[in-house]
Amino acid sequence: MSHHHHEPESVLSLRVRALESLLVEKKLVASEAVDRIVSAYEEDIGPHNGAKVVARAWVDPAYKQRLLADGTEAIEELGFGGVDLRVVENTPGVHNLVVCTLCSCYPHALIGLPPTWYKSFEYRSRAVREPRVVLREFGVELPESTEIRIWDSSAELRYLVLPERPAGTENLREAELAELVTRDAMIGVAVVQPPTPAAR
Amino acid sequence: MNGIHDMGGMHGFGPVEPGKNEPVFHSRWEGRVLGLSRACSVQGLFNIDESRHAIERMAPGDYLASSYYERWLDRNVRLLVEKGVITREELERRMAEVAAGRDPATPHKDPDLLARMMRGLTERPHYRQPGPPPRFKAGDHVVTRHDAPVGHTRLPRYARGKHGVIARSHGSYIFPDTNAHDGGHQAHPLYSVRFHAAELWGVSAESRAPVHIDLWERYLEAAPLER
DSSP: OOOOTTTOOOHHHHHHHHHHHHHHTSSSSOOOHOOOOOOOIIIIOOOOHHHHHHHHHOOOOOOOHHHHHOHHHHHTTTTOSSSSSOOOOOOOOEEEEEEEEOOOOOOOOHHHHOOOHHHHHHHHHHHTTTHHHHHTTTOOOOOTTSEEEEEOSSOOOOEEEEEEOOTTTTTHHHHHHHHHHOOHHHHSSSOOOOOOGOOO | OOTTOOOOTTTOOOOOOOSSSOOOOHHHHHHHHHHHHHHHHHTTSHHHHHHHHHOOOOOOHHHHHHHHHHHHHHHHHHHHTTTTSOHHHHHHHHHHHHTTTTOOOOOOHHHHHHHHHHHHSSSSSOBOOSSSOOOTTTTOEEEEOOOOOOOOOOOGGGGGGGGEEEEEEEEEEEEEHHHHHTTTOOEEEEEEEEOHHHHHHGOOTTTTTEEEEEEGGEEEOOSSHHH
């Protein structure tokens, strides 16, 4: 293939349509199946799934224990799956950060498709070597005494961070807690913020 | 292989730029590429390790100049051509036909393919398989293989020839280094291995920033002397 530096989108789009056409003609692909996968990712699969897992772990200590011991099984209790999962827990002295230096491994089933920055050369090259600097770029400043554990997703396990439950949320119900949990917190580039007074 | 994809620890890429309110797909074609890739995988046209290795085999300059889904598209075409499913000439001809509004393909339905693709979103992956008993246990000290293999590997370059400690045993998983090369999909024990930052990055390492990497037993030797 010729070099395609910043190829105009129309050419790319045309190449993709031609590829789909060939595969449809050869009865290897049905366009309807592609439509359904696309809409599943656009409409159904996203961080709200992972947020439910996190909120459950916050309110149910026995569930949290099962989740940390075997994430794959524990998420199936809540109706999620499609992933071999390892959940790593943030505590006052430990902050976890997930990356895939070799490609873009990410727990799709729980937080959707990865954002561009997660797949970027910048994040992949630097998260393992200078996590504190990278976290600062996301606005997260951690005490020097906090250990930052980096998880390079090099095999077929996917990593999800169980963030710390913010202070002042003792009276919130599970569904309200889930609303506080962000995608970035489950990757480890953010901490979960307490609800703002206005939102209460 | 010592490819451009193996980016852990590289300098020069600049700050991470988190985007706000990013759409799932930036253009329609990106979603089609993802869906086509899933279909090819479900149809057994290529496996996950062949698929990763095909992206790794892009010329480094092309890799760097391409967007994420451009790399996926390049991968799909590369593998489908190599496996004899399509030819590049056929694809060029079809592009011209589609551009001229003459797409000869007739749409059809394939409920079985659809069901298998949807199941892939919720079913447990099949990568974990019975394998030989693990040689190491949590707490064991290991040294990673020091090598520059020409083929596919999931032992990142920044962690080769390094001393680490087994943090957890994951069971056995299909070994990518053979699965990417028609070498069979046998399973081998997989571990989470913990490395001190200073072991990986030397004196410039950040303090208290250990890296955990999931590594197959085939990448590991018992450390000669525990440090």
